[in-house]
Amino acid sequence: MRFGRHLSNTPKGLQEAQSIGCDAIQVFLTNPRGWAAPAHNPALVKAFRAAAERYGQSPVVVHAAYLINLASPRPEIFDKSVTLLRATLERASLYGASSVVFHVGSATGTGEEAGLERLVAGVRQVMTGAPEDVMLLLENDTGGGGKVGYRFENLALVLAALPEFGARLGVCLDTAHLWAAGYDIGTPAGARAVLDQADSIIGLDRVPVLHVNDAREACGSHRDIHARIGEGMIPVEGLTAFLRDPRVAHTTGILETPIPTLAEDNNAPDWAAERAHMALARSVAGLAMPPLPALVASDEPDAEDDAPVTHAG
Ligand SMILES: [Zn+2]
Numbered sequence: 001m002r003f004g005r006h007l008s009n010t011p012k013g014l015q016e017a018q019s020i021g022c023d024a025i026q027v028f029l030t031n032p033r034g035w036a037a038p039a040h041n042p043a044l045v046k047a048f049r050a051a052a053e054r055y056g057q058s059p060v061v062v063h064a065a066y067l068i069n070l071a072s073p074r075p076e077i078f079d080k081s082v083t084l085l086r087a088t089l090e091r092a093s094l095y096g097a098s099s100v101v102f103h104v105g106s107a108t109g110t111g112e113e114a115g116l117e118r119l120v121a122g123v124r125q126v127m128t129g130a131p132e133d134v135m136l137l138l139e140n141d142t143g144g145g146g147k148v149g150y151r152f153e154n155l156a157l158v159l160a161a162l163p164e165f166g167a168r169l170g171v172c173l174d175t176a177h178l179w180a181a182g183y184d185i186g187t188p189a190g191a192r193a194v195l196d197q198a199d200s201i202i203g204l205d206r207v208p209v210l211h212v213n214d215a216r217e218a219c220g221s222h223r224d225i226h227a228r229i230g231e232g233m234i235p236v237e238g239l240t241a242f243l244r245d246p247r248v249a250h251t252t253g254i255l256e257t258p259i260p261t262l263a264e265d266n267n268a269p270d271w272a273a274e275r276a277h278m279a280l281a282r283s284v285a286g287l288a289m290p291p292l293p294a295l296v297a298s299d300e301p302d303a304e305d306d307a308p309v310t311h312a313g
């Protein structure tokens with residue numbers, strides 16, 4: 001299992017990822033709360049790809065904007081969603097990303113069946129003619145509010161309705177969303193039973209990415225509030241069994257948890273604390289921290305006069 005977290009789509013984000021113990025990263029490529037894809041910037045893309053290589057971050061997973069709702073009954077929302085998700089896939093291909101994760105959306109009062117029909121039609125529009133080197137992943141959601149992605153059956157229905165895209169279409173499972181939707185992964189037996197269901201209904205071979213989050217509210221609450229691993233309501237022994245199950249060994253785990261901040265430093269990110277959290281999360285998944293890179297010797301003859309370079313952030 002590769003393991004990382006959500007950070008910024010810049011060389012600095014990739015360097016931070018390496019320094020806190022990631023070997024994979026998730027990024028936004030567009031404003032997550034807007035409809036516009038920013039102008040294509042080839043220089044930024046080139047710098048990002050070089051930095052992903054330099055800092056050993058692979059795969060790169062892209063999270064699409066939150067406004068996207070392919071299950072929406074409103075034609076203008078549906079159309080904007082198709083356009084933005086397609087643009088995100090195209091942009092993700094340029095960035096060398098392996099997949100784009102998106103929230104499958106809400107039928108907003110029109111019923112699940114109609115919402116799923118629109119979702120299938122929307123995914124078909126997005127994928128037809130899209131770059132073939134990037135997967136599109138439907139993320140499971142918490143249910144409530146007309147959200148249609150809370151049941152494995154609903155996600156599987158979309159995959160089954162679109163066989164023409166084969167393995168380019170898949171699912172991202174978020175542990176906090178599973179919990180909030182009522183899938184009790186809080187015990188080893190519960191975690192195994194949920195994975196049994198996911199495997200028989202979706203097929204875990206169709207799940208290349210896990211969002212690894214603890215949840216602040218109770219199982220079945222339908223509330224989507226992420227907590228750091230061990231600080232929420234999901235018992236660690238359940239998460240441990242879930243993440244160490246051999247059937248998810250091929251996945252990439254991504255934390256989408258709040259980064260600790262330094263009150264005494266204008267709430268700047270506390271990367272040392274996040275590195276400790278990453279070490280904890282990785283150990284829950286049965287993973288060691290990746291080795292820190294060796295310090296690169298400088299060619300400069302007077303380098304010994306400089307302060308030592310550290311990569312530990
Ligand atoms: Zn997620």
Ligand SMILES: [Zn+2]
Nearest residue numbers: 176177224226
């Ligand atoms: Zn969430």
